[in-house]
Amino acid sequence: MTTIEIQNLKCGGCANTVTKGVQSIDGISEVSVDVETSKVTFHSNTPESIEAVKAKLSRLGYPEVDATNTTLHKAKSFVSCATGKITADS
DSSP, rough: EEEESSSOSSSSSHHHHHHHHHTSSTTEEEEETTTTTEEEEEEEESSSHHHHHHHHHHTTTBBBBSSSSHHHHHHHHHOOOOOOOHHHHH
């Protein structure tokens, strides 16, 4: 299992968005997101798939801790948070 600590994770809506995004990557399974610790845990088949997860998280607005957290990341995570809440409530 691999665990990545991310930035901008605020709520269950965010977790829903992150989970769906990470699950969409080939070679990734058993995705779980802990909102309280801002950690994403998953099983990966290759080192390349771990890098794909990091890239996907950044594109979604949830960069890895110690990575640059730009205004664009924060804006994307805000929109992602709202969208995730709407999807979770549906």
